[in-house]
Amino acid sequence: MLIIDSKDCENIDKALKKYKKKFEKSKTLLQLRERQTFTKPSVVRRTQVLKAIYKQKLANES
Numbered sequence: 497m498l499i500i501d502s503k504d505c506e507n508i509d510k511a512l513k514k515y516k517k518k519f520e521k522s523k524t525l526l527q528l529r530e531r532q533t534f535t536k537p538s539v540v541r542r543t544q545v546l547k548a549i550y551k552q553k554l555a556n557e558s
Contacts, residue, residue, distance in 0.1 A: 498522065 498518050502511040519525070 498515060500511055500515050500518065502514075
């Protein structure tokens with residue numbers, strides 16, 4: 497649960513902006529989208545390895 501401390505003199509737009517930033521930083525939406533479909537652990541591991549190989553290739557080229 498996200499809690500935003502708002503002062504009495506604070507504008508509702510500023511409070512909403514703070515809420516949106518906190519929501520984005522918490523990555524709640526990403527987790528929700530991730531949970532919509534099931535991916536096998538082997539597929540998750542394979543994608544992680546492929547990403548690591550790709551990043552390593554980029555690092556070696558520089």
